[in-house]
Amino acid sequence: xxxxxxxxxxxxxxxxxxxxxxxxxxxxxxxxxxxxxxxxxxxxxxxxxxxxxxxxxxxxxxxxxxxxxxxxxxxxxxxxxxxxxxxxxxxxxxxxxxxxxxxxxxxxxxxxxxxxxxxxxxxxxxxxxxxxxxxxxxxxxxxxxxxxxxxxxxxxxxxxxxxxxxxxxxxxxxxxxxxxxxxxxxxxxxxxxxxxxxxxxxxxxxxxxxxxxxxxxxxxxxxxxxxxxxxxxxxxxxxxxxxxxxxxxxxxxxxxxxxxxxxxxxxxxxxxxxxxxxxxxxxxxxxxxxxxxxxxxxxxxxxxxxxxxxxxxxxxxxxxxxxxxxxxxxxxxxxxxxxxxxxxxxxxxxxxxxxxxxxxxxxxxxxxxxxxxxxxxxxxxxxxxxxxxxxxxxxxxxxxxxxxxxxxxxxxxxxxxxxxxxxxxxxxxxxxxxxxxxxxxxxxxxxxxxxxxxxxxxxxxxxxxxxxxxxxxxxxxxxxxxxxxxxxxxxxxxxxxxxxxxxxxxxxxxxxxxxxxxxxxxxxxxxxxxxxxxxxxxxxxxxxxxxxxxxxxxxxxxxxxxxxxxxxxxxxxxxxxxxxxxxxxxxxxxxxxxxxxxxxxxxxxxxxxxxxxxxxxxxxxxxxxxxxxxxxxxxxxxxxxxxxxxxxxxxxxxxxxxxxxxxxxxxxxxxxxxxxxxxxxxxxxxxxxxxxxxxxxxxxxxxxxxxxxxxxxxxxxxxxxxxxxxxxxxxxxxxx
Ligand code: ADP
Numbered sequence: 001x002x003x004x005x006x007x008x009x010x011x012x013x014x015x016x017x018x019x020x021x022x023x024x025x026x027x028x029x030x031x032x033x034x035x036x037x038x039x040x041x042x043x044x045x046x047x048x049x050x051x052x053x054x055x056x057x058x059x060x061x062x063x064x065x066x067x068x069x070x071x072x073x074x075x076x077x078x079x080x081x082x083x084x085x086x087x088x089x090x091x092x093x094x095x096x097x098x099x100x101x102x103x104x105x106x107x108x109x110x111x112x113x114x115x116x117x118x119x120x121x122x123x124x125x126x127x128x129x130x131x132x133x134x135x136x137x138x139x140x141x142x143x144x145x146x147x148x149x150x151x152x153x154x155x156x157x158x159x160x161x162x163x164x165x166x167x168x169x170x171x172x173x174x175x176x177x178x179x180x181x182x183x184x185x186x187x188x189x190x191x192x193x194x195x196x197x198x199x200x201x202x203x204x205x206x207x208x209x210x211x212x213x214x215x216x217x218x219x220x221x222x223x224x225x226x227x228x229x230x231x232x233x234x235x236x237x238x239x240x241x242x243x244x245x246x247x248x249x250x251x252x253x254x255x256x257x258x259x260x261x262x263x264x265x266x267x268x269x270x271x272x273x274x275x276x277x278x279x280x281x282x283x284x285x286x287x288x289x290x291x292x293x294x295x296x297x298x299x300x301x302x303x304x305x306x307x308x309x310x311x312x313x314x315x316x317x318x319x320x321x322x323x324x325x326x327x328x329x330x331x332x333x334x335x336x337x338x339x340x341x342x343x344x345x346x347x348x349x350x351x352x353x354x355x356x357x358x359x360x361x362x363x364x365x366x367x368x369x370x371x372x373x374x375x376x377x378x379x380x381x382x383x384x385x386x387x388x389x390x391x392x393x394x395x396x397x398x399x400x401x402x403x404x405x406x407x408x409x410x411x412x413x414x415x416x417x418x419x420x421x422x423x424x425x426x427x428x429x430x431x432x433x434x435x436x437x438x439x440x441x442x443x444x445x446x447x448x449x450x451x452x453x454x455x456x457x458x459x460x461x462x463x464x465x466x467x468x469x470x471x472x473x474x475x476x477x478x479x480x481x482x483x484x485x486x487x488x489x490x491x492x493x494x495x496x497x498x499x500x501x502x503x504x505x506x507x508x509x510x511x512x513x514x515x516x517x518x519x520x521x522x523x524x525x526x527x528x529x530x531x532x533x534x535x536x537x538x539x540x541x542x543x544x545x546x547x548x549x550x551x552x553x554x555x556x557x558x559x560x561x562x563x564x565x566x567x568x569x570x571x572x573x574x575x576x577x578x579x580x581x582x583x584x585x586x587x588x589x590x591x592x593x594x595x596x597x598x599x600x601x602x603x604x605x606x607x608x609x610x611x612x613x614x615x616x617x618x619x620x621x622x623x624x625x626x627x628x629x630x631x632x633x634x635x636x637x638x639x640x641x642x643x644x645x646x647x648x649x650x651x652x653x654x655x656x657x658x659x660x661x662x663x664x665x666x667x668x669x670x671x672x673x674x675x676x677x678x679x680x681x682x683x684x685x686x687x688x689x690x691x692x693x694x695x696x697x698x699x700x701x702x703x704x705x706x707x708x709x710x711x712x713x714x715x716x717x718x719x720x721x722x723x724x725x726x727x728x729x730x731x732x733x734x735x736x
Contacts, residue, residue: 008314009100011074013044013107013114014077016291017153017167019299020072020106020383025063025580026307027104029733034315039098043075044107045114051094060735067300067547067580070170071291072153073144076107085125088118091131091148092125093134101143102314104307106496107167109342110153112325113149116339119323122146125539145319150338151303151326155291158202160348162327162334163697166306169298171198171290172208172661173652178286179213179249180452180658187449188248192273192281196266199253200351205290206253207368211375211668212530212661214411214451215249216240219256219264221352222360223372226259232268236380243381244445248279261355283671286393294546297538298662300578302328308729309333330697331529331722367697374672377419378412381444387421392483392682393646394675395439397427400459400490402655403519405663407457409488411450412671412692414442420679425480427670430461431496434512435472439480454536454658464495473500474509484513484678488646488671490520490531491716494691494707496656501689501704515689515701517670521655524568526710526718527702528693534669535662537564537654544650545579549613556607556643558614558635563629564654565619567715570723571654572619577726582734585618587715588724591626600638606644606735614643666694674698 010027024040040058041047047054066073079086095101105115126140152159157168175197181236182193195215195458199205203220208216217233219225225232237248252275256264266283273281295303296589306326313324313335323338344363351360361369377384398406414424417716426446450457455457477485487493497516504510514551518531525531541563548559548653565571569586576584583599585591603614616635632647659667673692681688690701702710711718 001335006102007039007099008036008104008311009039009046009095010040010074010104011048011106012076012153014076014514015154016071016076017106017155017165018293018295019152019166019303020071020417021066021069022295022300022303022647023106023151023153023166023307024072024074025066026057026733027305027311028063029060030308030311033732034311036311036315037099039100040074042112043077045091045248047075048075048091048094049079049081049087049099051090053096055094057098063638065549067578068294070295071601080116082114082639085121087126088121088410090127091118092122096135096143098177101145101249102147102317104149104151104310105508106153108152108346109159112150112338112342116323116342117148119146119148131188140710147314147317147319147321148323148338149313149317149326150323151306151310155205156199156202157204157340158233158345159327159342161325161336163329164302166206166303167299169662170293170296171205171676173296174290174293175205175286175552175595176212176283176661176682177211177645178289179209179215182284183213183247183249183452186249189280190246192248192250192277192279193281194250194252194266194273194281196252196254196271196283196285198286200255200507201352203253204368205308206251206256207375209372209659210251211371212451212664213249213251214253214449215248216245216379217271218375219250219252221253221257222364223257223349223357224257224259229258230272230276234272237273238276239381240379243443243669248273259355287532291326297542297574298535300542304577304733305333305726305729308732352587357589367698371669378415378668380419383421384419385421391421391423393425393481394422394482394484394486394678395425395427395482396458396488397433397484398456398458398489398519399430399487399493399496400460400462400520402456402460403490403521403531403687404454404536404655404657405532406460406488406660407450407453407455407517408533408659409437409517409519409671410458412592412668413486413675414447415444416672416675418444419593421673422679424570425482426458430463431457431465431469431473432461432463433459434476435469437476439476451664452658454656460489462492464492465499470507470650472502474507477509477512482512483682486674486678487514487516488519489516490522491524494525497689497691498704510649513678513687514689514704515674516704517674518691518693519572519667522565522568523570524566524717525691525693527695527700528709529695529722530666532663532667533572533659536657536660537571539660540580540654541571541575541650544648544653545575545615548648556612556645558603558616558639558645560616560618560628560632560635560645560647562618562620562647564650564651565621567621568717568721569619570721571731572617573723573726575615576699577730579615579617579729581615581617583616584730585616585622587619587621590723591623596626596631596634600635603635604639604642607639611735669699670694677701
């Protein structure tokens with residue numbers, strides 16, 4: 001049997017997770033793009049042990065139309081036989097029948113451990129197979145080593161070595177949807193709910209969903225509550241009710257215990273609430289719903305990136321190279337030694353079992369601990385300190401276009417500011433609202449329910465303060481005794497803050513600490529890898545693309561879909577990656593007639609070769625003349641009768657909708673950081689003006705004066721955009 005020089009196998013193993021299909025698709029297409037043969041091993045290790053038609057070569061089209069599907073199209077299983085040496089020997093033989101000596105394993109720590117063992121035993125297994133006459137010596141010599149690379153598919157987000165595991169974000173979507181739904185019914189009846197979520201050793205889903213859902217209490221395995229927690233929990237819920245809450249929601253991770261290691265069940269929490277608060281309390285165990293459903297935008301693009309990188313890694317591997325786990329760190333591809341990651345992951349579970357909770361929490365990383373503290377501070381209706389005689393006054397306002405998550409940020413700011421003893425003022429109607437005196441104190445209860453709410457309760461406007469408005473704005477700040485300003489918004493918000501800051505010598509009222517938090521679906525703000533709202537918009541686009549693609553099943557069709565983003569191509573590129581576009585038009589690249597001619601030729605040739613669907617995504621500002629309509633007509637005309645063309649301008653639905661879990665978390669983290677910053681400045685008596693961002697995993701500030709040096713002013717976007725380098729992945733995955 002003749003084989004191409006390199007054959008790669010890909011399998012999904014262990015629990016299924018949304019996004020596995022995107023990873024498999026990227027593995028298959030990258031391998032083919034690089035000239036390697038690629039085989040799917042169906043049903044995980046079981047398929048490897050069974051062989052036969054469970055190991056099948058895949059073509060480009062075999063992984064078409066899988067991005068939107070939950071679960072894994074190549075199947076997964078638990079396979080006891082692979083735990084036995086005999087099973088692994090059979091597996092080796094079956095792989096060699098197809099010339100496979102490189103594997104991409106997508107699974108949890110169990111699957112990755114199994115893979116490593118298999119790799120270590122490979123030479124011995126081959127020797128045994130030769131001895132038994134099952135393979136020839138030449139075959140054994142040709143494949144002296146098994147090269148493996150691991151991708152982590154697990155909804156729990158429980159693996160050291162990657163910020164996110166494949167499926168965790170989608171699971172968070174499912175849980176957050178459920179909490180939102182339960183919140184509305186709970187509030188209607190003034191009821192309490194206890195929600196159990198997955199996570200035997202890892203509280204990631206419980207903690208992040210508790211924050212994203214704006215719940216009152218969370219129990220996680222890494223941080224069991226100290227004795228007497230039942231009374232403290234009830235006290236907190238009582239305070240919350242007194243401050244205006246109409247419901248109480250407690251999230252329990254399935255692996256939650258108390259300090260003695262005794263499990264805390266959802267039902268026990270229900271009993272406590274019923275007995276001590278006398279409340280009608282219901283339990284909802286989410287179970288497998290969390291694994292199901294369509295993958296989120298993040299799980300599609302992240303899985304695509306790691307799948308692509310896995311093949312690059314395998315093709316560069318040599319028999320002696322140390323196997324790697326490919327994950328993400330700060331949205332960038334991150335490689336780490338596979339077994340080290342697995343061992344550290346296991347050690348967290350071990351630490352929890354040994355009740356060394358501080359160490360377990362420390363291994364989860366600094367931001368996990370920080371999030372836990374933020375959650376506790378937001379859930380408590382009473383300040384954690386005795387407010388000073390003259391509390392500081394912080395005004396919160398929005399400016400710029402609407403971004404889902406603005407409300408989440410405002411709520412977090414109000415609650416965390418109050419926790420620090422500040423008086424929190426909400427300004428309705430942006431900078432103009434300041435002039436009109438539309439300022440009011442916001443209580444803990446006033447922002448109840450804002451977490452999940454799209455739009456902006458305080459209102460937002462794109463108006464930047466004019467020279468004539470400086471004086472009345474200064475007056476308003478003085479009249480209301482504003483000590484610090486928190487501006488949450490997009491380009492116009494930054495511009496407005498910049499203008500006030502520039503005028504601080506003339507208007508002393510502007511000499512107060514100011515901080516801008518990035519909130520814009522366009523993701524076009526300097527100093528932050530991502531802005532609040534962009535993930536939600538991306539999810540809206542990806543959902544729309546799913547529907548658009550489905551509508552075309554019967555015909556040969558090209559779609560030209562226009563997305564927002566102004567002069568920033570973030571939404572176009574990322575939705576292209578997540579939605580499987582053949583071509584994206586980015587404002588950073590522009591488009592010429594020559595490009596369009598090449599596109600048409602490629603399109604025609606590929607439809608001739610059997611293509612049924614061609615998806616082009618055009619950013620709204622890519623070129624003022626070559627509009628979406630123009631592109632659609634051009635393609636229609638040049639496509640003759642070969643295919644038809646439809647256009648879809650997605651428009652303002654991209655700014656709407658409830659914020660995604662990721663945007664809620666980002667908004668909360670940024671708001672906490674903003675309040676910390678303002679508190680520090682006010683305590684020191686200094687008055688810096690800054691904008692904040694989350695860049696390469698760290699929360700940072702930049703002096704607002706620096707803004708002009710960091711942006712392309714004419715095009716209103718940062719000079720440096722990290723995601724532009726992902727273009728190469730898109731090109732590798734678009735059909736040649
Ligand atoms: P996960 O990969 O999600 O952690 P499991 O622990 O159930 O899920 O592992 C999935 C499969 O991986 C198992 O059914 C088995 O075939 C294989 N596997 C797991 N651990 C080992 C091991 N120590 N040795 C060999 N194979 C293993």
